[in-house]
Amino acid sequence: MIGVFFPEILRNCKRGPQVILPKDIGIILAYSGVGKNSLVVDAGTGSGWLAIALANVAKKVVSYEWREEFAELAEKNAKKAGVLDWLEIKRKNVLEGIDERGADLVTLDLADSDKAVPHAFSALRKGGMVFGYLPHIEQSRRFFEACQQAGFEEAQMVESIMRSYLVRPAGVRPENTGLTHTGYIVFAKKGKP
Amino acid sequence: MIGVFFPEILRNCKRGPQVILPKDIGIILAYSGVGKNSLVVDAGTGSGWLAIALANVAKKVVSYEWREEFAELAEKNAKKAGVLDWLEIKRKNVLEGIDERGADLVTLDLADSDKAVPHAFSALRKGGMVFGYLPHIEQSRRFFEACQQAGFEEAQMVESIMRSYLVRPAGVRPENTGLTHTGYIVFAKKGKP
Amino acid sequence: MIGVFFPEILRNCKRGPQVILPKDIGIILAYSGVGKNSLVVDAGTGSGWLAIALANVAKKVVSYEWREEFAELAEKNAKKAGVLDWLEIKRKNVLEGIDERGADLVTLDLADSDKAVPHAFSALRKGGMVFGYLPHIEQSRRFFEACQQAGFEEAQMVESIMRSYLVRPAGVRPENTGLTHTGYIVFAKKGKP
Amino acid sequence: MIGVFFPEILRNCKRGPQVILPKDIGIILAYSGVGKNSLVVDAGTGSGWLAIALANVAKKVVSYEWREEFAELAEKNAKKAGVLDWLEIKRKNVLEGIDERGADLVTLDLADSDKAVPHAFSALRKGGMVFGYLPHIEQSRRFFEACQQAGFEEAQMVESIMRSYLVRPAGVRPENTGLTHTGYIVFAKKGKP
Numbered sequence: 001m002i003g004v005f006f007p008e009i010l011r012n013c014k015r016g017p018q019v020i021l022p023k024d025i026g027i028i029l030a031y032s033g034v035g036k037n038s039l040v041v042d043a044g045t046g047s048g049w050l051a052i053a054l055a056n057v058a059k060k061v062v063s064y065e066w067r068e069e070f071a072e073l074a075e076k077n078a079k080k081a082g083v084l085d086w087l088e089i090k091r092k093n094v095l096e097g098i099d100e101r102g103a104d105l106v107t108l109d110l111a112d113s114d115k116a117v118p119h120a121f122s123a124l125r126k127g128g129m130v131f132g133y134l135p136h137i138e139q140s141r142r143f144f145e146a147c148q149q150a151g152f153e154e155a156q157m158v159e160s161i162m163r164s165y166l167v168r169p170a171g172v173r174p175e176n177t178g179l180t181h182t183g184y185i186v187f188a189k190k191g192k193p
Numbered sequence: 194m195i196g197v198f199f200p201e202i203l204r205n206c207k208r209g210p211q212v213i214l215p216k217d218i219g220i221i222l223a224y225s226g227v228g229k230n231s232l233v234v235d236a237g238t239g240s241g242w243l244a245i246a247l248a249n250v251a252k253k254v255v256s257y258e259w260r261e262e263f264a265e266l267a268e269k270n271a272k273k274a275g276v277l278d279w280l281e282i283k284r285k286n287v288l289e290g291i292d293e294r295g296a297d298l299v300t301l302d303l304a305d306s307d308k309a310v311p312h313a314f315s316a317l318r319k320g321g322m323v324f325g326y327l328p329h330i331e332q333s334r335r336f337f338e339a340c341q342q343a344g345f346e347e348a349q350m351v352e353s354i355m356r357s358y359l360v361r362p363a364g365v366r367p368e369n370t371g372l373t374h375t376g377y378i379v380f381a382k383k384g385k386p
Numbered sequence: 387m388i389g390v391f392f393p394e395i396l397r398n399c400k401r402g403p404q405v406i407l408p409k410d411i412g413i414i415l416a417y418s419g420v421g422k423n424s425l426v427v428d429a430g431t432g433s434g435w436l437a438i439a440l441a442n443v444a445k446k447v448v449s450y451e452w453r454e455e456f457a458e459l460a461e462k463n464a465k466k467a468g469v470l471d472w473l474e475i476k477r478k479n480v481l482e483g484i485d486e487r488g489a490d491l492v493t494l495d496l497a498d499s500d501k502a503v504p505h506a507f508s509a510l511r512k513g514g515m516v517f518g519y520l521p522h523i524e525q526s527r528r529f530f531e532a533c534q535q536a537g538f539e540e541a542q543m544v545e546s547i548m549r550s551y552l553v554r555p556a557g558v559r560p561e562n563t564g565l566t567h568t569g570y571i572v573f574a575k576k577g578k579p
Numbered sequence: 580m581i582g583v584f585f586p587e588i589l590r591n592c593k594r595g596p597q598v599i600l601p602k603d604i605g606i607i608l609a610y611s612g613v614g615k616n617s618l619v620v621d622a623g624t625g626s627g628w629l630a631i632a633l634a635n636v637a638k639k640v641v642s643y644e645w646r647e648e649f650a651e652l653a654e655k656n657a658k659k660a661g662v663l664d665w666l667e668i669k670r671k672n673v674l675e676g677i678d679e680r681g682a683d684l685v686t687l688d689l690a691d692s693d694k695a696v697p698h699a700f701s702a703l704r705k706g707g708m709v710f711g712y713l714p715h716i717e718q719s720r721r722f723f724e725a726c727q728q729a730g731f732e733e734a735q736m737v738e739s740i741m742r743s744y745l746v747r748p749a750g751v752r753p754e755n756t757g758l759t760h761t762g763y764i765v766f767a768k769k770g771k772p
Contacts, residue, residue, distance in 0.1 A: 007226025033200025035249035056228035057250040084757025117356030136750025157358040163349040174760035181753035329557025364522025367567035374560035393612025412605030419586025421635035442614035443636040543744040551736040
């Protein structure tokens with residue numbers, strides 16, 4: 001697709017029906033401040049793109065996926081990307097609860113992400129953050145309100161619009177057609193660190 | 194500023210006149226695939242925000258800054274952010290050359306960034322990437338063309354527009370006023386890895 | 387406000403708390419094809435900006451406003467703009483019904499715009515169009531669905547984002563801050579003409 | 580194309596290789612305040628879409644086109660749109676000069692629009708406006724500077740980005756792909772009216 005760029009670690013990965021694109025992964029990386037000391041919980045794994053990008057920078061990522069075929073696809077992708085040492089795919093539905101405690105970051109991308117928000121709250125350390133990736137406005141609203149009800153602070157809803165430019169002898173201009181929407185990102189913080 | 198969010202690592206940092214905001218840092222993190230094994234060269238350091246965000250995820254960041262007052266400010270900020278172990282501020286003008294070799298990523302944010310592009314090419318490993326952060330269109334064009342002339346491949350120019358939404362009982366809508374531009378990001382790759 | 391331009395006809399008009407800006411008026415003018423033979427119904431008048439812009443191009447505009455102070459403000463503004471000959475401010479709540487028939491265009495900008503949609507349907511000729519101007523997503527959805535239920539076709543929801551550029555010796559770039567949202571525009575057509 | 584809507588008057592018109600779309604026509608209509616008393620000069624005619632939209636609202640539009648095949652296409656389109664009574668296609672290259680004086684609005688959409696700016700200045704009344712429609716940044720800059728050099732005031736450069744939303748039972752969201760750029764619009768005013 002015009003206007004979409006993939007880093008080396010994702011170039012050889014297979015895509016399932018819907019992956020989080022680098023423009024949105026970038027928001028999660030930069031706004032969360034996830035780094036080499038971070039413990040991250042991710043759900044659902046899907047093709048594993050977000051989990052791989054997180055495992056590329058974090059100390060450990062545990063990604064929840066109850067559908068075996070996706071869990072295997074993600075493991076294959078993580079191996080190709082060279083990040084399997086830092087990524088554990090856990091065969092479990094995240095709506096049944098998160099086992100980890102003291103996480104720095106929880107990322108949620110599933111149909112009922114708002115229902116996993118209380119589990120995210122339990123899993124996070126103080127000052128930790130939850131991020132939801134949501135295609136529709138109504139879901140985003142439900143996720144936002146679930147964050148407030150679960151006790152999170154500083155909830156925000158944002159959208160990243162990328163524009164790609166053509167640089168040619170005739171002049172510079174944005175591409176005429178391209179991607180106009182992927183999803184909204186809602187995030188919130190568990191108290192002061 | 195409305196619609197701008199800072200991660201914990203940057204919250205206590207002092208800002209000089211112009212810093213790269215998280216929305217643009219996110220593009221660099223996600224599009225470069227920088228991670229825990231990466232060697233990064235950055236210039237100029239300025240207040241050090243980008244260098245700190247990079248040191249938070251990379252193995253080592255060397256950031257070039259010839260102005261002593263900025264070098265000191267960046268070191269203070271890096272200490273507060275807890276990433277000084279992985280960040281070296283080098284007192285040197287990057288236009289005089291880059292000492293490092295085999296870098297995975299070079300980031301450039303200075304008035305004459307296009308003049309540092311050949312040095313970035315020398316410093317990078319095969320498959321490594323250069324990113325320029327540029328406020329104006331004309332500079333972006335010069336940087337893009339400098340990448341092509343230096344031998345880089347897959348040059349692209351993008352812009353990240355963030356929208357912040359208000360979620361209230363009355364309904365969901367974007368904020369009425371806010372940030373409408375920071376800079377363009379031009380990036381390119383040194384051959385196939 | 388930076389990035390907002392007003393044509394001559396609106397420059398001397400007084401603004402109430404909320405007016406439809408030229409960027410959104412432009413969508414209504416261009417997408418409706420309103421012209422010198424058109425009969426237009428507008429509600430509520432408010433400060434009269436949209437009504438004045440419509441009276442500037444249409445054969446006749448009837449604008450509904452039950453609040454006397456706004457009706458008088460709009461008449462003053464219309465006189466200053468020189469379009470009073472083509473504009474009638476009707477002291478009536480549009481939710482009680484629209485008297486006109488065979489209208490080419492109905493524009494709605496009130497708190498409960500969706501409740502006026504069936505009246506708009508009755509007032510329009512075949513092929514005529516209704517436009518709603520709505521600040522929030524949820525309202526826009528209700529208006530969209532009210533159009534479908536009332537028998538309208540080709541319902542669409544759009545948003546116009548304007549960017550203002552600075553052109554200076556240092557280079558071209560968008561303004562750093564500015565207007566990021568006014569309202570959504572939902573429109574639909576009454577059958578084939 | 581997804582996300583592009585055409586009013587009735589343009590639906591039966593044939594399109595040449597490049598037409599100005601309603602989103603940009605709307606900016607010209609609303610920002611110029613063109614109305615039923617206005618004299619408009621337009622060049623080059625091309626397929627005539629902008630000239631037709633202007634003739635739909637103005638007293639008279641004179642549109643310059645030296646290529647006979649386009650002049651004929653535009654006349655056919657204007658006839659279908661029902662606006663031929665108010666539109667004159669003049670077989671002349673606008674770079675050789677504009678014959679009309681006292682115009683309220685001049686619109687320019689040709690490869691060398693900036694070279695026609697001094698002619699536009701001569702043709703306009705005091706307070707009249709010139710609008711250029713320009714695909715590239717560099718052309719936009721040249722046009723902007725030509726306006727300043729010709730004696731125009733209040734020069735501005737803007738861009739209209741339209742987003743189309745899907746309203747479905749699953750929720751509201753922007754369309755995933757669509758139009759991301761058409762052209763920039765630069766406009767300026769000839770003194771105070």
